[in-house]
Amino acid sequence: MRRIVLASGKGGVGRTTLVANLGLALAKMGKVTVVVDASLTTPNLGLMFKLEKAIYTLNDVLAGEAALGDAIYDGPSGLKVIPAGPTLDQVKKALPDRLPGVLRELPVKADFLLIDAPGGLRRETVAALRCGSEVLLVANPEIAAVSNAMKTRLVSEFLGLRPIGIVLNRVQKEEFELDGKEIENMMGLPLLAEVPEDASIGKALSQGKIALDANPRSPASRAIGELAKKIAKMRVKP
Ligand SMILES: Nc1ncnc2c1ncn2[C@@H]1O[C@H](COP(=O)(O)OP(=O)(O)O)[C@@H](O)[C@H]1O
Ligand SMILES: [Mg+2]
Structure with a gap:
């Protein structure tokens, strides 16, 4: 199983959106894929799959009150989703340092585990990074996002993860943006x-859907579909 963390340093660049859509693209390709919300204090991934009322979440597992299998839900196209709990009470009881240990024993034989890391480079982010063996850096074409992605890359490498590449999101090809080649x-x-x-992306969200499902031919869906193919084709050393 490939364990890929989507991390950025900077918040709001589109990690959660990418985890949901890339996960769905891989699932549609027939890859057994699990997406997990490791953004424990500000979780959003569950919302994207309408799991805000899930009985058990990752927080219960981290608190030792549920088994990981109890917090795995069926999303569209066979995608498996592990949401984190949205309430403050749930945030309080989840110990982030336990996350890598908890995710080590996944009770699903998966091809991919995609991990939605929180922003920043704090304890919770490091815990999310330690769940993966590869890191996919997400940025917007602007200097703040790119410089935070660079820092995240350094920390990831220090933790032994292999950076597989960068995804630029919300690209408008405006002349004030940093150029992809430059980055x-x-x-x-x-x-x-x-x-x-x-x-x-926003339209699908407002309908409680994932863009890749709601509008598979939209420019963003196509780009994410191509990304999924590239990632699935990569040769990875054991
Ligand atoms: N390619 C895109 N085009 C338009 N809006 C986007 C795109 N990617 C993400 N968004 C929007 O940007 C906001 C932040 O995305 P999100 O995935 O929550 O970021 P993060 O998880 O990095 O904080 C959301 O409102 C999302 O719908
Ligand atoms: Mg997010």
Whole structure:
């Protein structure tokens, strides 16, 4: 199983959106895929799959009050979703340091585990990174997002993860934006996708759907579909 953390350092760049859509794209390709919300204090992934009323969440598992299997839910196209609990009480009881241990024994034989890391580079982020063996860096084409992604990359490598590439999200190809090639050179990592700014993302969200399902031909869905193919094709050393 490949364990890929989607991390950025900067918040709001589109990690959760990408985890949900990329997970769905991989599932549609027939890959057994699990997505997990490791953004424990500000979880959003469950909302994307309408799991806000889930009985058991990752928080219960981290508190030792449920088994991991109890917190795995069926999403669209066979995708498996592990949501985190949205309430403050649930946040309080979840110990982030237990996360890598809890996710080590996944009771599903999966091809991919996609981990939605929180922003920043604090304890909770490090716990999320320690759940993965590969990191996919997510940024917007602007200097703040790219510099935070660079820092995240360094921390990831220090923790032993392999950076597989960068995804630029919300790309508008405006002249004030940083250029994809420039970012690729700056980071010395392959630019795996440029996902355009696309209203279909927000529109699907407002309908309680994932863009890749609601509008598979939208520019963002297509870019994420291509990204999924690239990731699935990668040769990974054991
Ligand atoms: N490619 C895109 N085009 C338009 N809106 C997007 C795109 N990607 C993400 N968004 C929107 O940007 C906001 C932040 O995305 P989110 O995935 O929550 O970021 P993060 O998890 O990094 O904080 C959300 O409102 C989301 O719908
Ligand atoms: Mg998020």
